[in-house]
Amino acid sequence: MSGFGNTSRNDIWWVRPLLVFLGLSSFIVYATWAALQGEHYAIGPYLSPFYSPEIFGSSPHSWFGPKPSWWPMVLPFSPAMLILWAPGGMRFTCYYYRGAYYKSFWADPPACAVSEPRKTYLGENSFPLIMQNIHRYFLYLAVIFVFFLAHDAWKAMWFADPLTGEQTFGVGVGTLVLTLNATLLGGYTFGCHSFRHLIGGFKDRLSKSPVQRKLYNCASCLNRRHMNWAWFSLFGVMFADLYVRLCSMGIWTDWRIF
């Protein structure tokens, strides 16, 4: 049996790749749109995770002030463009997403035991897909981003008094959203296959390194649900941006819990 889509399977095998296609496409469209806006990405102590860390930008969260003078005039500027390539690269080269988008976007194969549209196959054995081996370098950057986002969640617990400017501890719905986002991204990043390897998986005798063994076991535990972490963190980060954006636009009100 050959020819694209041919199979003896009589279940609805195309539903899963279709859902993955729709899920990833909707994220890509939203993230691109949100990253290009360059406004409504911060309100009060909240900063959208798509814009964190804000290296240059107009919000009070910016590290080095507004848009730099050396930025080419022809290019649109958004603080998100300076940083989003790193977490984007992490997801693009992630082992889970690779398997998912090879099926959903490239039909290679469309599903298990279903025929493909192409006769030739190179896999990740030659250029360009051999470049997927760069994944661990994106992981290093992603780990740094998790700490930035955790710091953002901490900062989201300190609200400035509008009259005195004094910072007081508090929790709003936005605090919970940003904390949940950092937690989900942490679960995804520290359950990454490369992280699991680099933290101890490369060794055959972990019994001699008890701390490393514990870390390896923790990473393995997260790794068992890596797909779930990948999806929840993907939609978590999208929702966190949407929340901050709508609050900043005045469409949603951020409720203070205490």
Added chain:
Amino acid sequence: MAKVVFNIWRTNPSGGEFRAYETDITEGMVVLDAVHQIQAEHANDLAVRWNCKAGKCGSCSAEINGHPKLMCMTRMSDMPEGKPVSIQPMKAFPVIKDLVTDVSVNYRVKKSIKKFKPRSPDAPDGTWRMAQVDIDRVQEFRKCIECFLCQDVCHVLREHALHDKFAGPRHMVYNAALEMHPLDIEDRTGDLKNAHGIGFCNITKCCTTVCPENIHITDNAIIPLKERVADKFYDPLMKLFRIFSK
């Protein structure tokens, strides 16, 4: 008792075709029981390989309704009611007759994997010491029954027939069992990259899905091996680390 129609692949001089057989199904039957019943009642010359009927010998691999499965572990009660059941041989291997395939390519590939090479004995009496926590990881791989369902579902072998370039999931599991063994000192990463073509795996996880022993082939064997290959061949920082740690 219910009558169920089975469309079974039968070889003939021009290749083969599905032939329909109807047989009675009773409670507790598995697909292999039904095939045996058809063999007894309607088709004495139907070829089917089987042995233990307990999911441990890995002989009765076939494709049931398009899913690579063991016939002895597939319950008739799990089949869609009122619909015919299709049974065909594994697509990734040449068919010998009816449901029987020639899986000998797997034995040739297995022979090409570097053998277990233990370090020098730990004790003067020539014995070794191992911690259970170190051996836990490779024990999962020892569950493999060599049914070759993972090889069958792997699209690199099934669709592209790259048997000479890619060893396949079963042999990645075998490689992992040796490579991650706490006593083994052999280096198989060069072979994994070149002769066994680990780069051909694009992580679809189909092998994991069909494994009747629930071995996490992709997450625990193939990806860790890919990472070891990346350590050695694709990571310049790791290369520097190795130079300075010598």
